Amino acid sequence: MNPFHYSKPVDVSQAISLAGAASRFIAGGTNLLDLMKENIARPEHLIDITGLPLKDVRETANGGLLIGALVSNADLAWHPLVEQRYPLLSQAILAGASPQLRNMASTGGNLLQRTRCYYFYDSAVPCNKREPGSGCPAKDGLNRIHAILGASDDCVATHPSDMCVALAALDAVVHVEGRGGKRTIEFADFHRLPEDAPQRDNQLADDELITAIELPPQGFVAHSHYLKIRDRASYAFALVSVAAALELDGDIIRDVRLALGGVAHKPWRDKAVEQSLIGQPVSRENFVAAAEAMLREAKPLEHNAFKVKLAQRAIVRALSDAATGGKA
Amino acid sequence: MSETTNQAFAEHVIALTLNGQPRQLNVQPWSTLLDVLREQLDLVGTKKGCDHGQCGACTVLRDGKRVNACLTLAVMCGGAELTTIEGLADGDTLHPMQQAFIKHDAFQCGYCTPGQICSAVGLANEGRAQTADQIKELMSGNLCRCGAYTNILAAVEEALPQSAAKASAVSEGGIDA
Numbered sequence: 001m002n003p004f005h006y007s008k009p010v011d012v013s014q015a016i017s018l019a020g021a022a023s024r025f026i027a028g029g030t031n032l033l034d035l036m037k038e039n040i041a042r043p044e045h046l047i048d049i050t051g052l053p054l055k056d057v058r059e060t061a062n063g064g065l066l067i068g069a070l071v072s073n074a075d076l077a078w079h080p081l082v083e084q085r086y087p088l089l090s091q092a093i094l095a096g097a098s099p100q101l102r103n104m105a106s107t108g109g110n111l112l113q114r115t116r117c118y119y120f121y122d123s124a125v126p127c128n129k130r131e132p133g134s135g136c137p138a139k140d141g142l143n144r145i146h147a148i149l150g151a152s153d154d155c156v157a158t159h160p161s162d163m164c165v166a167l168a169a170l171d172a173v174v175h176v177e178g179r180g181g182k183r184t185i186e187f188a189d190f191h192r193l194p195e196d197a198p199q200r201d202n203q204l205a206d207d208e209l210i211t212a213i214e215l216p217p218q219g220f221v222a223h224s225h226y227l228k229i230r231d232r233a234s235y236a237f238a239l240v241s242v243a244a245a246l247e248l249d250g251d252i253i254r255d256v257r258l259a260l261g262g263v264a265h266k267p268w269r270d271k272a273v274e275q276s277l278i279g280q281p282v283s284r285e286n287f288v289a290a291a292e293a294m295l296r297e298a299k300p301l302e303h304n305a306f307k308v309k310l311a312q313r314a315i316v317r318a319l320s321d322a323a324t325g326g327k328a
Numbered sequence: 329m330s331e332t333t334n335q336a337f338a339e340h341v342i343a344l345t346l347n348g349q350p351r352q353l354n355v356q357p358w359s360t361l362l363d364v365l366r367e368q369l370d371l372v373g374t375k376k377g378c379d380h381g382q383c384g385a386c387t388v389l390r391d392g393k394r395v396n397a398c399l400t401l402a403v404m405c406g407g408a409e410l411t412t413i414e415g416l417a418d419g420d421t422l423h424p425m426q427q428a429f430i431k432h433d434a435f436q437c438g439y440c441t442p443g444q445i446c447s448a449v450g451l452a453n454e455g456r457a458q459t460a461d462q463i464k465e466l467m468s469g470n471l472c473r474c475g476a477y478t479n480i481l482a483a484v485e486e487a488l489p490q491s492a493a494k495a496s497a498v499s500e501g502g503i504d505a
Contacts, residue, residue: 002358003337029399074454
């Protein structure tokens, strides 16, 4: 890893004032330090934000939750209010990483982790995400783990997070603060599709810090399920994952959320598909139709065509499990 | 930042508690906790396996919680209470988890063992594993390439209640750290 300067600010405004294009904020460091060891990230200055007062989970006036950016993934997954009101989020977090990493990794940092595309991680080969304009070896290379939706000619990488798939389904809101002030970003708009600028994973400016994640009151407590399909039983990234949540009136679907992980540069939602399920009864036929519609624009690569059928089947299973109470 | 970048990269002084002893350390910002433990403090019980957070051989306890020392910067450990495998025993009396690993022959080459034991003590502190399946899932951050998993599971299953009792006694101040 390259030499760098280190600072530990005591409040948010001090942290933001130190930030710039050559600096990085560090909290858990579980992805950033790995990237630095591989020479993928070469910050000149690390700004340690672990001393900032962003460690609370508290209820909002409208009955939602405001989660401080520094709450660890483990503390969030096992927080009583999250377990009781947002079981989908608990499940998704516990499906990711290892207990050690979940103890270290922060809520804000989880959003900012970078793709595990092996070409992105190999500094000996070109990569448009790492070196803009250098090319994409994944498109015609080994692309079993890569995107089938929303990719571009420049990048076929996927976003690696499980937590973010649940946050997308729950319509979370990202609170950020920069030198220009505070703003909120709808979760669906936070991460980007690669288009012709895959070096940018999200909408944050260099001086902006995630301070909190807000969850709206609707947690789909009775009917939600996070299903993760991977190459081994634990501690592996998703080939495909599904966050499914239903609000039922008898067997009629009043509201539904469906988000996919492992298939795109960001958690994948399609509100038209969700809309098509509203007012319909819970049935295998309706779930199969929704699953096919979710993947209608899939463009598989040489080695990942299996993901299309896998995602469709995972959607049907996750919706069915959600309908019967979220137990696998 | 030009003033700062022209300066030599600063060494930082951190104060922490390591295996019950207060310590003051001079560290470079880019030194990982794992390298400081092994190279600077000669505490080589903590192992370097993958050095990328994938194998768990470097697992230590930070404020009672298990973490990967390879992905922890030492400079960020100021004020922390760290316990490594060297700090688990009470004098000549092994920690119940260490004793159980010996009893069940829960290793072959032994390289992953310090990380497995620290991880299992962290697991006990968390209090989330009740069944064998839950232990397996919550020990998945520690790989054993010899494949001693069956005996590791047996050791953890046996020592978990005693380790958990020890953890709650410590958090209630009943045992001297």
